[in-house]
Amino acid sequence: xxxxxxxxxxxxxxxxxxxxxxxxxxxxxxxxxxxxxxxxxxxxxxxxxxxxxxxxxxxxxxxxxxxxxxxxxxxxxxxxxxxxxxxxxxxxxxxxxxxxxxxxxxxxxxxxxxxxxxxxxxxxxxxxxxxxxxxxxxxxxxxxxxxxxxxxxxxxxxxxxxxxxxxxxxxxxxxxxxxxxxxxxxxxxxxxxxxxxxxxxxxxxxxxxxxxxxxxxxxxxxxxxxxxxxxxxxxxxxxxxxxxxxxxxxxxxxxxxxxxxxxxxxxxxxxxxxxxxxxxxxxxxxxxxxxxxxxxxxxxxxxxxxxxxxxxxxxxxxxxxxxxxxxxxxxxxxxxxxxxxxxxxxxxxxxxxxxxxxxxxxxxxxxxxxxxxxxxxxxxxxxxxxxxxxxxxxxxxxxxxxxxxxxxxxxxxxxxxxxxxxxxxxxxxxxxxxxxxxxxxxxxxxxxxxxxxxxxxxxxxxxxxxxxxxxxxxxx
RNA sequence: GGCCCCGUCGUCUAACGGUUAGGACACGGCCCUCUCAAGGCCGGUACAUGGGUUCGAAUCCCGUCGGGGUCACCA
Numbered sequence: 001x002x003x004x005x006x007x008x009x010x011x012x013x014x015x016x017x018x019x020x021x022x023x024x025x026x027x028x029x030x031x032x033x034x035x036x037x038x039x040x041x042x043x044x045x046x047x048x049x050x051x052x053x054x055x056x057x058x059x060x061x062x063x064x065x066x067x068x069x070x071x072x073x074x075x076x077x078x079x080x081x082x083x084x085x086x087x088x089x090x091x092x093x094x095x096x097x098x099x100x101x102x103x104x105x106x107x108x109x110x111x112x113x114x115x116x117x118x119x120x121x122x123x124x125x126x127x128x129x130x131x132x133x134x135x136x137x138x139x140x141x142x143x144x145x146x147x148x149x150x151x152x153x154x155x156x157x158x159x160x161x162x163x164x165x166x167x168x169x170x171x172x173x174x175x176x177x178x179x180x181x182x183x184x185x186x187x188x189x190x191x192x193x194x195x196x197x198x199x200x201x202x203x204x205x206x207x208x209x210x211x212x213x214x215x216x217x218x219x220x221x222x223x224x225x226x227x228x229x230x231x232x233x234x235x236x237x238x239x240x241x242x243x244x245x246x247x248x249x250x251x252x253x254x255x256x257x258x259x260x261x262x263x264x265x266x267x268x269x270x271x272x273x274x275x276x277x278x279x280x281x282x283x284x285x286x287x288x289x290x291x292x293x294x295x296x297x298x299x300x301x302x303x304x305x306x307x308x309x310x311x312x313x314x315x316x317x318x319x320x321x322x323x324x325x326x327x328x329x330x331x332x333x334x335x336x337x338x339x340x341x342x343x344x345x346x347x348x349x350x351x352x353x354x355x356x357x358x359x360x361x362x363x364x365x366x367x368x369x370x371x372x373x374x375x376x377x378x379x380x381x382x383x384x385x386x387x388x389x390x391x392x393x394x395x396x397x398x399x400x401x402x403x404x405x406x407x408x409x410x411x412x413x414x415x416x417x418x419x420x421x422x423x424x425x426x427x428x429x430x431x432x433x434x435x436x437x438x439x440x441x442x443x444x445x446x447x448x449x450x451x452x453x454x455x456x457x458x459x460x461x462x463x464x465x466x467x468x469x470x471x472x473x474x475x476x
Numbered sequence: 477g478g479c480c481c482c483g484u485c486g487u488c489u490a491a492c493g494g495u496u497a498g499g500a501c502a503c504g505g506c507c508c509u510c511u512c513a514a515g516g517c518c519g520g521u522a523c524a525u526g527g528g529u530u531c532g533a534a535u536c537c538c539g540u541c542g543g544g545g546u547c548a549c550c551a
Contacts, residue, residue, distance in 0.1 A: 007512075011551090012551090014550075016550080016551080046511075046551065047551070048550090049550055051550085052550075053549090094505095110549095113549095114542070114548090114549060117548085118547085118548095122546090128477070129477080129478090130477065130478055130479090130547065131547090132478095132547085150549095153548055160494090167481095170481065170482090172481075173481080174480090175480065176479085177480070179478075179479050179480090179547095180479095183548090184549050186549085187549055188549090191549090193548085193549070193550080193551085194550070194551045197509095197551095198551090213545095213546095214480090214482090214544085214545065215545055215546070215551095216545095216551085217480060217481065217545075217546080218479075218481095218545075218546045218547075218550090219481060219546085221480090227532055239481085240534065241481090241482080241544095242544070242545070242546075244543095247542080248543070248544075250544075275482085279490080280488065281488070281499090282488090283538095284488085284489055284490070284512095285500040286490065286499085287489085287490065287498075287500075288499090288527085289488090289489095289499080289500050289501085290500095296542095303492095306482095306488095307481075307482060307483095308481095308482055308483065308488075308489095308543095308544095309481095309545090310487085310488060311487060311488080311542060312487095313487050313488060313501070313502085315487080315501055316487075316488065316500080316501045317501095318501095319500085319501055319502085320501090322514085326513095326514075350513080361513095363513065363514060364512055364513035364514070365513080366513090372513085374513095379550090416508080420482045423510080427510090433510080433513080434509095435509090435510040436510085437510080438510035438513060439510060442509090442510075443511095444509060448511090449511055449512080450511055450512045450513085451510085451511065451512075452511090452513095453510070453511085454511080456511095462523080471510055475503045
């Protein structure tokens with residue numbers, strides 16, 4: 001049924017936690033390919049690990065994808081005609097398929113208990129040898145089986161030979177069947193394990209191309225055996241290089257906090273920056289670094305997905321984020337910026353003043369979090385930094401402060417250009433460089449030494465606040 | 477340890493047998509400048525290693541070394 005027409009790709013996360021970076025990139029690559037080739041991108045939740053799967057995780061994954069702007073054509077909350085899209089709701093299909101495999105001699109019931117298996121594995125490990133299930137139940141006659149005894153269904157591997165496939169990213173890959181083992185397909189209640197559920201669903205959902213991380217290369221072999229047994233046409237495969245943490249281990253939730261997509265949101269990273277960063281981890285388009293969502297869709301291909309694992313590089317993420325921050329429309333930054341302020345106990349309303357602050361700060365901040373940090377004095381009376389005060393609010397600075405206070409009080413207009421003129425004139429009158437006037441004022445108004453250009457700062461603060469803070473500094 | 481994959485600046489990468497091995501982040505210097513940031517210019521650092529193949533190898537083959545992944549009734 002898989003047509004040579006429009007491709008169907010999927011992202012199939014297991015809901016055992018938040019959306020992590022590796023998953024997000026897998027989703028992105030699949031999504032880009034589907035969008036570029038006018039195919040279908042679908043989401044399937046692999047919630048067959050009853051212990052670890054939670055509804056909250058499903059929620060978190062959907063939220064994460066939506067935040068990144070990765071949408072799905074079929075899947076949870078949007079439906080589709082290949083559903084249900086939760087594996088826990090597809091048990092009937094697994095049951096039917098597993099029984100068919102048993103019937104046709106390609107799978108068998110195994111009555112070995114977990115305890116027996118663990119014991120045998122322990123013996124082998126003690127001898128320093130790898131343990132592989134020996135196929136104890138392989139030739140057990142069905143009639144001997146007591147129907148109420150717990151069992152699992154195992155794959156019955158073919159006699160010999162090799163499994164090979166052509167990976168769209170890695171090229172030719174092969175493995176001898178003797179290096180595989182009769183793995184468990186599903187439990188007695190027909191809840192499938194990864195390889196089995198994957199094959200059954202990818203076929204049922206007519207997936208034509210499976211794109212996933214390289215950690216799944218080894219599961220491709222038994223899956224291919226299953227395709228063969230079932231008489232299904234296998235999809236094409238593309239295995240993406242892994243993303244490594246700073247310690248060069250696979251980026252994981254346990255070891256690496258930065259694996260959490262939403263952590264970056266909380267840190268003030270824009271979704272387009274994260275997307276851009278992540279797409280360049282493993283894929284490239286010549287010398288292009290800043291790549292818009294539209295360009296990604298237009299350019300993405302598996303030919304330029306690399307084969308080597310990439311290390312997470314936070315500096316580059318921040319650099320990209322700054323770029324997108326600079327380019328953003330202030331109105332689009334209002335909501336996330338207010339969120340950042342709120343986390344700092346500050347409040348602000350959307351509006352022209354806020355957008356003015358955004359315009360002034362967005363080009364000098366690396367993240368929204370930093371922007372909020374640098375903008376505190378716009379929303380609350382600042383504490384004066386001692387060192388800054390000692391240097392810029394001393395006796396020597398009083399004439400300049402007093403002069404500018406008068407000039408600002410007297411200025412008929414209070415827009416940035418009028419204020420700039422007032423500063424220049426005052427500096428000139430006092431025979432000082434602009435810096436000698438501006439920096440003390442900056443400290444007086446912000447409590448520190450860093451701010452937007454002085455005239456923008458004063459205009460944004462407004463006459464009342466500016467004069468009040470100047471007066472306070474004069475009395476410091 | 478078995479098996480699988482991989483190996484270009486510190487990091488992300490370009491190169492698809494012939495380039496002074498290019499770009500970006502980071503780093504250093506200079507310029508600009510009212511602070512910060514941005515921006516501009518300049519700079520250093522890489523083909524893991526040993527053999528082949530070839531007129532010619534970062535590119536192809538083999539070995540070595542190194543890194544990662546995977547070896548569950550997780551996915």
